[in-house]
Each structure stands twice: as C-alpha cells, then as structure tokens.
Amino acid sequence: MSDIDTADPEIAPIKRPVRWHILVFLAPAFLVYTAIMILPLIETLRLSLYNLVDGETVFVGLANFVTLFSDPRLAANFWNALGNNLIFFVIHMLVQNPIGVALAAMLSVSKLRFATFYRTAIFVPTLLSFVIVGFIWKLILSPIWGIAPSMMDWVGLKWMFAPWLGKPESALITVSLISVWQYVGIPMMLIYAALLNIPDEVLEAAECDGITGWSQFWKIKLPLILPSIGIISILTFVGNFNAFDLIYTVQGALAGPDGSTDILGTLLYRTFFGFQNQMGDRSMGATIATVMFLIILAGVSLYLFVIQRRMRRYQF
Amino acid sequence: MTRLLKGMLFATTMFAPAGAVLAQDASLTIESWRNDDLSIWQEKLIPAFEAKNPGIKVTFAPMAPTEYNSAVNAKLEAGTAGDLITCRPFDLSLAMFQKGQLAPLNDLDGIKNFSDTAKSAWTTDDGKTTFCVPMASVIHGFIYNKKAFEELKVEVPKTEDEFFALLDKIKADGNYIPLAMGTKDQWEAATMGYYNIGPNDWKGEEGRKALIAGTQKLTDADWIEPYKTLAKWKPYLGDGFEAQTYPDSQNLFTLGRAAIYPAGSWEIAPFKAQADFEMGAFPPPVKKAGDTCYISDHNDIGIGLNAKGKNPEAAKKFLAWVASPEFATLYANSLPGFFSLNSTAVKMEDPLAQEFVSWRQNCKPTIRPSAAIVGRGQPNLDLEMWRVSANVINGTQTPEQAAAETQKGLDSWYKPAK
Numbered sequence: 001m002s003d004i005d006t007a008d009p010e011i012a013p014i015k016r017p018v019r020w021h022i023l024v025f026l027a028p029a030f031l032v033y034t035a036i037m038i039l040p041l042i043e044t045l046r047l048s049l050y051n052l053v054d055g056e057t058v059f060v061g062l063a064n065f066v067t068l069f070s071d072p073r074l075a076a077n078f079w080n081a082l083g084n085n086l087i088f089f090v091i092h093m094l095v096q097n098p099i100g101v102a103l104a105a106m107l108s109v110s111k112l113r114f115a116t117f118y119r120t121a122i123f124v125p126t127l128l129s130f131v132i133v134g135f136i137w138k139l140i141l142s143p144i145w146g147i148a149p150s151m152m153d154w155v156g157l158k159w160m161f162a163p164w165l166g167k168p169e170s171a172l173i174t175v176s177l178i179s180v181w182q183y184v185g186i187p188m189m190l191i192y193a194a195l196l197n198i199p200d201e202v203l204e205a206a207e208c209d210g211i212t213g214w215s216q217f218w219k220i221k222l223p224l225i226l227p228s229i230g231i232i233s234i235l236t237f238v239g240n241f242n243a244f245d246l247i248y249t250v251q252g253a254l255a256g257p258d259g260s261t262d263i264l265g266t267l268l269y270r271t272f273f274g275f276q277n278q279m280g281d282r283s284m285g286a287t288i289a290t291v292m293f294l295i296i297l298a299g300v301s302l303y304l305f306v307i308q309r310r311m312r313r314y315q316f
Numbered sequence: 317m318t319r320l321l322k323g324m325l326f327a328t329t330m331f332a333p334a335g336a337v338l339a340q341d342a343s344l345t346i347e348s349w350r351n352d353d354l355s356i357w358q359e360k361l362i363p364a365f366e367a368k369n370p371g372i373k374v375t376f377a378p379m380a381p382t383e384y385n386s387a388v389n390a391k392l393e394a395g396t397a398g399d400l401i402t403c404r405p406f407d408l409s410l411a412m413f414q415k416g417q418l419a420p421l422n423d424l425d426g427i428k429n430f431s432d433t434a435k436s437a438w439t440t441d442d443g444k445t446t447f448c449v450p451m452a453s454v455i456h457g458f459i460y461n462k463k464a465f466e467e468l469k470v471e472v473p474k475t476e477d478e479f480f481a482l483l484d485k486i487k488a489d490g491n492y493i494p495l496a497m498g499t500k501d502q503w504e505a506a507t508m509g510y511y512n513i514g515p516n517d518w519k520g521e522e523g524r525k526a527l528i529a530g531t532q533k534l535t536d537a538d539w540i541e542p543y544k545t546l547a548k549w550k551p552y553l554g555d556g557f558e559a560q561t562y563p564d565s566q567n568l569f570t571l572g573r574a575a576i577y578p579a580g581s582w583e584i585a586p587f588k589a590q591a592d593f594e595m596g597a598f599p600p601p602v603k604k605a606g607d608t609c610y611i612s613d614h615n616d617i618g619i620g621l622n623a624k625g626k627n628p629e630a631a632k633k634f635l636a637w638v639a640s641p642e643f644a645t646l647y648a649n650s651l652p653g654f655f656s657l658n659s660t661a662v663k664m665e666d667p668l669a670q671e672f673v674s675w676r677q678n679c680k681p682t683i684r685p686s687a688a689i690v691g692r693g694q695p696n697l698d699l700e701m702w703r704v705s706a707n708v709i710n711g712t713q714t715p716e717q718a719a720a721e722t723q724k725g726l727d728s729w730y731k732p733a734k
Contacts, residue, residue, distance in 0.1 A: 055415070073695055073728065143556020144564050166500050166558025168712055253382065254699075256502055257558065258707050274386035276503075277408060278696040 045293070047286035064287040078288070080259055081267040082295075084172055088263055089240040091176035092183075097232055099180070100187025101225075105217060107188070108195040119192070123185035130182070134249030137178045141165055165250065168260040175261050179246050183239075187232045194228040195221060227311055234303045241296050244269060264292050342630035343373040345398025346619070347391070349384035352586070356650045364646060365637050372630045392417040392622065399625035400634060403448035403618035405437035406688040412620075413440070413447040419623040420445045424632060426639030434657035437615035437683070448618035449639045452647065452654035455581045455672045455681075456512040456612040462594035464492050464575040472598045476545065479601040483552045486575045494552035496574030497709075498560025505546070505705035506698070508578040511684045513600040514542035515610035520682035528689050530732025534723040535716075543708045543715030550709055558710055566590075581672045582616075584653035588668070597671045599679055613681035615657065693729035700725050 051060045069075050103122060107115050125133060141148050143163045152161050164174040198221060206212075206220045244265030247255055253275050255262035270278070272285025346357070357376035365374060377398060379387055385408055391397035392412065401418060403409040412418045421427055422445055427435075430450050438448035460472070468489055473479040486494040499505050518524065518538040526532035532539070554560060554568060569577040570590040577583070579597070587595060602609050619638055621631050637643055644658035652666035655673055664670055686697040704718035713721075 073725070141559065142564065143559055144554065144568065149556075163556035163559030166498075166556065166560070166710075168710075252501060254502055254703075256500065256703075256706065257710060258703060258712060273383070274389075275699070276382050276696075277385065277404075277691060277698045278694070279389065279408075279411075280386040 041293070044286045044289050047283060048290040051283040064283055065291075068284065068287050068291070074284070077259070077262070077267055078291075081262045081264050084261065085241055085243075085263040087172055088176050088179075088243065089237060091173065092180060092236050092240055093233065095177065096180040096184050097187050097229070097236065100184050100232070101191050101229065103184070103188045104191035104195055105221070107192055119188075122188055125182045126185040128182070130245040131249050133178065133182045134246055137181075138165065138250055141174070166257055168257045171251065171257060171261045175247055175250055178250065179243070182246070186235070190228050190232055191225055194225040198224050223312070224314060227308075227313060230303065230308060230311060234300060237299050237303075238296055241292060241299070264288065264295075268292065341371040341373055342627040343375065344400055344627060344631055344634055345375045345377050346400040346402065347384075347388050347398045348376060348378040348402040349381040349404075350402065350617070351378035351380065353651060354378055360650050361643070361646060364642075365634060368637070369630075369633055372633065374634065392624075395624055397622050397625075399622050399627050399631040401620045401622050403438055403620045405615045405618065405683075407692045409438055409448055409618070409620065410440065411692075413445075417623055418447045419621040419628070420447055421449065421621060421635065422446055424449065424639065425636040429639050429641065429658050429660060431657075431659055434615065434659070437688075438618045438620070441689075448620035449635050450615060450657040451617045451619055451638065452651075453613055453657055454616045454654060455675065456508065456614070457579060457581070457597050457599045457672060457675070458512075459569070459577045459579040459583060459587065459595050459597050459668070461492070461569070461572060461575050461591075462596050463572070464593075465596070467491070468575075472596065473601050475605050476601045476603055480548065483576075487552055492575040493554040493568060493573055494575055495549055495554075496565045496569040496577045497549070497553055498557045498562070498565050499706040499709050500559050500564075501562045502702040502706040504562055504565065504578070505709050506701040507684075508580060509546050509549070509709065510542050510701055510705045511612050511614075511686075512578055512580075513545055514539075514685070515612055515682045516600055516602050516607070517541040517545075518685070519608075520610035520680045524682055524685045524688075527685060528732065534726065535719045540715050540719045543705070543718050546705060547708050547711070547715055550711060553709070581653035581655065581669065582651075584666065584668050584672070585651055588652070588666070595668055597668060599675045609675070609679035611675050611679045611681055612684060613655075613676065614683045614687070617654065690726060690730055693726075695725040695728070697722065697726060 048064055049059060049061060050057050051064055052058075053060075067074065068078060103118075106112065107119055112118075140146050141164060143149060143161070149158060149161045152158050162170065164170040202220065202224075203216065206216055211219055241264060243263060247261055247263060247266050248269070251261045251266075253266060253270055255266040268285055268288045269275075271288055272280055272282060274280030354376060362374045362376060366372065375398075384402075385404065388397060388401060389412070392401070392415075397417075401412070403412075403418070409418065413420075427446060427449065432439075432443070434450045434453075435446045438450060439446045464486070465472070468485060470482055470485055471478075473482045483494040486492050497504055497508060515523075518527075518532075523532060523538055527534070527539075550557075554574065560568075565574075565577070566583070566586070568574045570587055572591070572593055577587075599609055599611050619635065621628065621635060625631055639658075641658055641660040641662070644656035644660060644662050648654065648656045648662045648664055648669075649666070652664060652669035653672070655669070656662045664673065684698075686701055691697050700722050704713060704721055707713035708715055708718045
C-alpha cells in the first residue's frame with residue numbers, strides 16, 4: 001500500500017491551479033441575485049409566519065394561513081382571485097399559444113413574402129411597456145372616445161359593441177385578450193426558432209414518403225416542437241400567476257367591476273400595500289404571496305417531474 | 317406602480333434627510349395626497365408663509381391619493397416622514413394619533429379658531445385631544461351646465477320628482493347626456509352618488525349617529541332608499557357608462573356634452589379652468605317639497621404634526637399659521653371648493669363656491685356615514701360602499717342586496733356600544 005502513498009510524481013494526477021476566475025465571474029450575478037431575489041423571497045416566507053399583536057411582531061406559526069382560508073371575506077376574495085387567475089391562464093393557453101404556433105408555422109413557410117416584416121410587427125407589442133399597452137387599449141375600447149365603436153359602425157357591427165371593460169361578465173376575457181395580444185410574439189418566436197431547427201433532411205425524407213402540407217405539420221413538425229410548447233406553457237403559467245401590471249393599468253387596483261378581474265397579483269397588492277381607506281396588512285400580504293409562490297412551485301414541479309420526463313425527444 | 321411606490325419611498329427616505337442637512341435653516345416637508353394642488357402650494361401658500369418666517373423652508377411633497385395612507389404610514393413607522401402630515405378625516409388619522417405618530421395640538425396657537433364640529437374629524441372619541449389643524453371641508457351637490465339649461469328652458473329641480481322629470485326632458489332632447497358619471501372607478505358611485513343624495517333619506521347626522529349607536533342598520537328603509545334612487549339613474553348616464561372613468565366624466569361635462577355632473581365641491585377649480593360655459597349648482601333634491609334638506613359637508617382635510625419630526629418648533633409655527641384667518645382666506649380663494657373650517661368668516665370670490673356654501677344656511681350638514689367609527693374595521697365600509705353603489709347603478713345587484721352586503725360586512729367586526 002505504501003507504494004501508492006509515495007507514488008511516482010509522474011503518475012499522480014496533475015494538480016490543477018484553483019480556478020478562482022470562476023468564482024470571480026460568478027460572484028456579481030450570485031450576489032445581486034441573492035440580494036434582490038433570494039433574500040426578499042425568504043424574508044416574505046418568514047413574514048407570513050409573523051403578525052402584529054398589540055403593536056409587536058410575534059411568531060404566530062400558520063395562523064395567518066388559517067385566517068386566510070377560514071375568514072369568510074378573505075377566503076372569498078382569495079378563491080375569487082384564484083378562479084379568475086385560472087381563467088386568465090386558460091385563455092392564454094387556448095388563445096395565445098395556439099395562435100403563436102400557427103403564426104410560427106406560417107412564418108416558416110419559405111414562400112411567404114414579407115416574413116421579416118410580419119415577424120417584427122407581431123413581436124413589437126411584447127417590447128412595449130404594459131402601461132402603454134394598457135392605456136392604448138383602454139382608449140381604443142372606451143365607449144366615449146374610443147375608435148372601436150366607430151370602426152365597428154363602419155362595418156355595421158355597432159350593435160355588437162359593449163363597454164366590455166366595465167361589464168363583470170366580459171371584463172376578465174377582455175383583459176386576458178389584451179394580454180394575449182401583447183405577448184403572442186413570445187410563443188411565436190420560440191416556436192419559430194424550434195421549427196427552423198428541424199433539419200431539412202427530415203422534411204425531405206417525409207416528402208419522399210408522400211407526407212406534405214398539413215399532415216407534415218401534424219405528423220413531423222408538431223412532435224418535434226413539443227418540448228418548446230412545453231416550455232412555453234410553463235412560461236405562460238408562471239407569467240400568468242405572477243401577473244399584475246396590465247390589470248392594474250387597465251382596471252385599477254380594485255380590479256373591478258365588482259372584483260371580476262381580481263387576480264392573485266392585484267389581491268396581493270391591495271392586501272399588502274392597502275388601498276385608499278383600507279390599511280395595508282404586511283403579514284396577510286406575505287401570506288398571500290407565499291400561497292402564490294406555492295401554487296407556482298407546484299405547477300412548475302408538476303411540469304418538471306411529471307410531464308417533461310415523459311416527453312419524447314428526438315436526436316438528429 | 318409598486319416599483320414607483322418603492323422608488324418614491326426610497327427617494328424620500330434617502331434624499332429628505334440629505335436636504336435637511338444641507339439647508340442651514342429649519343426645513344419642513346408636508347406629506348400630502350393633494351397632488352392636484354402642488355402648484356398652489358408652491359406658488360401661493362408656501363411663499364406667503366416663508367415671507368413672514370425667514371429661516372423656515374417648506375416643501376410640499378404630494379403623492380397619489382389612493383397610495384397616500386399606506387405610504388405615509390410606512391414612512392411614519394420607518395421614521396422618514398416629513399414634519400407635517402396631511403390628515404385624512406376621522407378614523408385613519410385617529411389611528412395614527414393612537415400609535416403616537418401624530419402629536420397632540422391642544423395648546424397650539426390658533427386652534428381655538430375652530431369650532432368643535434370643525435375639530436370633530438381630528439379629535440379623540442372622548443373629545444379631549446385634537447391632533448390635526450382642520451383645513452377644509454367639501455360639500456356635495458350637482459353642478460350643471462347653465463347654457464344647456466337655458467337652451468332646454470328648464471329650471472333647477474327642488475324635489476326628486478322634478479329631478480327625474482328634468483332628466484327625462486334632457487334625455488328626450490338628445491343633445492346632452494343627462495348625467496355625467498361612470499361606474500368603472502367605483503368611488504364616484506358612492507362618493508358622488510350614495511353619500512351625495514343619501515343624507516336626505518337617512519336625515520343626516522340623525523341617521524349617521526343612529527347607525528353608530530346601533531339603533532339603525534344599513535338594511536333599514538332609510539339607508540336602502542338612496543340605492544333605489546341611484547338605480548334609477550342608470551338610463552340617464554352616457555352610453556357605456558360601465559367603462560367610463562372619473563376623468564372621462566369630468567371631460568364629458570367640461571366639453572359641454574353632459575348637462576349635469578354629480579359633484580363634490582373640489583371640482584370647482586378644475587372645472588372653472590376647463591369649461592367655457594357658465595356653471596351653476598344645486599343641492600341634492602328632497603323627496604317632497606318642503607322637506608328639510610340635508611347636505612354632505614364633509615371635513616376632508618387637516619394637517620398634523622409628526623410626533624417624531626426633526627423641527628417641531630418650526631412645524632408648530634407653520635401649523636399656527638395654517639390655523640390663522642389669513643391662511644383660511646388665502647386657501648379658500650386659491651382652491652375654491654375647499655371651504656375653510658375656520659370660525660372667522662372667509663370672504664370667497666368664486667360665485668360657484670359661494671353657491672355651494674350658501675346651502676349651509678338652509679340645509680343641515682352631515683358627514684359621510686362611512687368616515688367615523690364605523691370606518692375603522694375590516695372590511696372597510698367605505699370601500700364596500702364604493703363597490704355596491706357601482707353594482708346597484710350597473711344593475712348587477714338590487715338595492716336590498718347591496719344594503720345587506722354592507723351590513724353583513726359591518727356586523728362582522730362592529731359591535732355598537734350599548
């Protein structure tokens with residue numbers, strides 16, 4: 001055994017210098033990310049376990065969560081917001097992503113003229129500030145100053161116009177569609193990139209076997225872009241359950257009419273920061289934020305551990 | 317918006333102390349939600365004070381009204397708030413005083429210039445300690461387009477029947493939208509609707525006090541009646557009023573497209589600046605001719621002393637000036653529609669403001685029912701009333717459902733003293 005200890009230096013593994021530069025290069029991102037993302041997250045989770053009792057912050061365990069789900073008013077607000085949030089998400093999944101895929105499929109047709117123009121035009125709203133998007137659409141749809149009523153009048157559809165943003169039954173759908181309009185460029189770009197990645201040999205082979213046009217899309221291209229669609233779904237999920245900005249600009253913090261556009265983000269804002277005469281409640285706000293975090297975590301885990309593992313990947 | 321709020325908190329936290337250090341003299345910061353009045357403070361009120369008190373520098377630092385309460389509370393807790401805090405009436409400021417954030421002002425020079433009614437909004441429940449200097453009240457009513465009324469040859473309505481007959485006439489003529497109000501922002505429905513016309517039904521202070529005492533409930537006929545009247549407004553509002561915001565309504569009226577605007581007196585100054593027609597005003601119509609009329613004359617704004625402020629002496633000098641008749645005249649005339657609460661009579665130049673204030677002679681004043689004592693808990697009664705009033709006008713809730721919902725919310729935390 002001793003001969004190993006006193007091994008010939010030529011056989012011993014070459015001692016590599018400590019690679020400090022890796023640490024140095026990682027440090028800024030790590031520090032910034034910790035300071036502005038991880039610490040606040042931990043602090044929020046911690047805050048949800050504390051509450052003000054007689055002006056003192058004390059540890060209350062899960063009491064805040066019990067209050068959130070047992071207080072009739074808070075629970076009703078929460079379930080209403082969660083329900084609306086689900087509808088918001090479903091509309092994105094059913095409208096935004098299929099349209100995104102369809103647009104990408106059309107753009108990738110090589111015979112299409114002005115493809116670059118379309119691609120840019122559809123992607124531009126994504127780059128606009130939500131404040132601009134919110135106010136533009138609020139103005140377009142305004143029954144008083146908006147161009148929507150007069151444009152519908154030109155084609156004889158004035159009777160179909162309604163103050164959509166002000167009606168409880170249509171407000172949420174309208175806001176969701178505004179958001180779809182803004183963000184449809186993202187699935188389009190991702191799918192477009194995935195479609196361009198499909199090797200021409202595969203498509204040529206398919207053509208030799210007589211698979212062209214629509215059946216080529218369904219049988220060859222779609223299975224190959226499924227992983228991208230999965231990523232888009234999970235991005236949509238996280239984005240929608242964190243959404244706040246567009247609803248706030250279009251409908252205000254009360255997310256009216258009658259709470260019909262209230263999603264978790266706006267509920268969190270009103271609870272944490274307060275609104276008008278209602279005082280902010282930090283602990284309850286943190287509790288709602290924690291629940292939101294858990295919902296998103298559950299969704300992402302479901303995707304990572306259940307769906308993604310079963311997804312078939314093709315290597316070329 | 318959150319980012320903006322945080323930015324403002326950060327900026328005021330970081331730079332306010334820096335400013336105090338740089339200036340040799342005492343410098344005061346006024347925390348306020350009146351961002352509409354920024355120029356009036358900067359150009360008229362503050363120079364008038366600084367001219368008389370060399371060595372004191374005053375900064376007016378307003379923020380968005382809906383964010384004011386939570387932001388100023390956060391600043392008070394963090395110890396970064398300015399020396400002077402603009403006070404919301406009743407329960408919100410009382411909570412600040414009880415937490416020791418506002419200083420008592422009983423011995424302030426000039427606090428005797430105010431009647432007990434004026435001070436009631438910023439006095440403890442036992443009536444002993446006053447903690448803010450009352451600045452102004454606002455009165456509710458209806459502002460109308462005089463030109464439109466002349467064209468249609470109609471008169472100002474005295475009773476509710478006349479009011480609806482008038483609305484019918486304006487609607488039949490078709491040139492004007494009878495009532496300029498929307499329900500999208502919700503608060504107008506309660507503030508310019510329910511709180512405006514309601515006092516005639518619940519008999520002002522009588523009903524309000526009975527509600528606090530628990531001898532009346534929001535589900536009583538007197539409290540449902542204003543919702544029923546509001547529900548009747550629906551056909552007279554503009555097309556698509558459900559999506560009409562507060563600025564939309566203001567613009568509809570000042571552009572001359574609407575005949576009547578359910579208003580608060582704070583609209584007078586901006587309306588004067590924008591409308592190019594003559595305006596008049598009338599108080600909420602009574603049920604039957606000869607009934608006593610009640611108006612909402614709401615103590616709306618006061619100013620208090622941050623108990624942990626850095627320059628309490630200079631701040632007290634400023635507050636004493638705010639309590640003086642000189643300030644009252646200056647303020648009431650720079651901001652017609654904000655009526656001085658000072659006992660010294662203030663001469664106002666603006667005819668529309670005079671019209672509003674003249675109702676005090678015949679009608680009994682009251683304050684908004686959700687402001688004092690019943691506005692302390694969760695759910696907040698004021699916000700609840702915004703929501704149900706908007707629902708009633710939209711027709712998504714009946715007046716009875718609306719009343720039942722607000723009473724249920726109130727019952728969940730409020731136990732009237734027996």
